[in-house]
Amino acid sequence: MIKSCVIGLSKVGKIHCESLLKLKKTSLNYVFDTNHELSKSVSKKFKCKTSKNFDEIIKKSEIKLFIISSPTSTHEYYIKKLIKYKKIIYCEKPILKNNKNLKKIHNSIKKNKIKFCVGLNRRFAEEYVHLKKILNRKRVKIIQIISKSANHNINLSTRNGGLFFDKGFHFFDLACWLGKSKPHQMIVISRSISSNDFLKKNDFSDAIINMKLKNGVNVEMIFSRKNREGNLENVKVYGDKFFTELNKYADKKNLYKDFSIRYKNSYFECLKKFLDNKKNLLLEEGLLTQKICAEALSKANIQ
Ligand SMILES: NC(=O)c1ccc[n+]([C@@H]2O[C@H](COP(=O)([O-])OP(=O)(O)OC[C@H]3O[C@@H](n4cnc5c(N)ncnc54)[C@H](O)[C@@H]3O)[C@@H](O)[C@H]2O)c1
Numbered sequence: 001m002i003k004s005c006v007i008g009l010s011k012v013g014k015i016h017c018e019s020l021l022k023l024k025k026t027s028l029n030y031v032f033d034t035n036h037e038l039s040k041s042v043s044k045k046f047k048c049k050t051s052k053n054f055d056e057i058i059k060k061s062e063i064k065l066f067i068i069s070s071p072t073s074t075h076e077y078y079i080k081k082l083i084k085y086k087k088i089i090y091c092e093k094p095i096l097k098n099n100k101n102l103k104k105i106h107n108s109i110k111k112n113k114i115k116f117c118v119g120l121n122r123r124f125a126e127e128y129v130h131l132k133k134i135l136n137r138k139r140v141k142i143i144q145i146i147s148k149s150a151n152h153n154i155n156l157s158t159r160n161g162g163l164f165f166d167k168g169f170h171f172f173d174l175a176c177w178l179g180k181s182k183p184h185q186m187i188v189i190s191r192s193i194s195s196n197d198f199l200k201k202n203d204f205s206d207a208i209i210n211m212k213l214k215n216g217v218n219v220e221m222i223f224s225r226k227n228r229e230g231n232l233e234n235v236k237v238y239g240d241k242f243f244t245e246l247n248k249y250a251d252k253k254n255l256y257k258d259f260s261i262r263y264k265n266s267y268f269e270c271l272k273k274f275l276d277n278k279k280n281l282l283l284e285e286g287l288l289t290q291k292i293c294a295e296a297l298s299k300a301n302i303q
Contacts, residue, residue: 002088002275003063005030007054007078008070009042011260012092012267016067017046019268025275026065030057033070058085065090067271071159072097072166079105083112090117090274093169095286097161099294106287109280117274118286122170123177124269125262130249135178135237142238143179144220145171148227149258154201157225163190163204164297165290167223172211172292173285175221178235181213183292190300195226204300230256 004026006016013033020028028048033039036052043050051057058066058081065088068078076096082089083105095118096102109116122128147167160166176182190207191199198205209221235246247255254262274281 002026002065003029004065006067007032009033013069015267072161073159088115092119094165117281120282121266121270125266127249138239140239142218144236146222148224148232150230152225165293173289175219179213179217181215184214185212188299
């Protein structure tokens with residue numbers, strides 16, 4: 001049994017708690033959040049322990065697996081600490097808020113032989129798995145990705161790295177995965193279509209991105225933090241005499257629901273795959289995606 005702890009207990013942290021209870025090879029032993037009232041109520045709900053002092057938990061050698069689901073602005077602190085104690089790490093996306101110390105952290109993961117997973121869970125969602133299987137047999141020309149959230153909170157966006165690192169992370173990764181290549185060129189229009197409340201906080205509310213992959217596939221993306229209709233996510237794929245789209249394979253009743261409902265099972269599948277495997281999961285893909293996010297952000301800043 002792999003004894004574990006979840007750090008950060010909002011919606012996504014609680015989903016991880018449920019997965020750890022559901023998996024046969026893990027037990028949920030601790031939860032930790034800087035909001036101690038929340039820690040207490042979650043520990044009661046999931047019948048596990050908590051502490052006001054994170055050091056007390058990390059020092060317990062029997063607690064091997066830590067899931068980081070606190071704001072992205074805190075990831076670097078926890079990753080460094082967990083590496084020191086040689087823990088197994090599942091880190092919510094993105095790995096870091098920016099790439100300043102990305103190389104150092106990557107080297108430290110390698111040097112200390114840390115088992116690490118980047119939570120790119122969309123790859124494990126049923127509808128994405130279905131779409132990927134179909135695309136493996138097709139010649140893709142254009143991928144259109146649309147992700148609009150219903151009135152997203154600005155402070156939440158900035159603590160999690162802003163539009164490109166927070167929202168973009170899943171979709172830049174999915175574009176490379178579905179398009180079977182890496183970016184070659186990118187055009188980003190964002191400042192002129194973003195709202196002032198986001199711009200004032202050095203963030204962006206909207207973006208239109210055109211990305212050409214090295215194999216010639218064109219990826220068109222639309223991101224928005226303010227969508228009157230609710231949450232919207234779809235991927236349309238065009239090829240020679242062929243068209244398909246993600247939402248064709250999705251559960252129709254969840255189409256406008258947020259990630260915690262529409263993609264709930266994918267967190268479990270991603271964690272299961274990580275623990276069933278001896279190796280890291282999606283670390284290289286996560287590192288590449290960090291670089292794509294940074295490039296998109298720098299283009300948004302100058303255009
Ligand atoms: N994979 C996905 O689809 C997905 C979806 C949502 C969020 N996320 C990621 O999960 C992480 C958390 O996002 P969120 O939107 O839940 O953030 P959030 O700001 O709501 O915070 C999550 C929780 O962390 C707690 N917290 C704050 N500082 C802390 C600290 N220093 N130590 C421990 N706990 C702390 C907060 O009290 C809160 O309960 C981010 O990295 C985000 O990008 C991923």
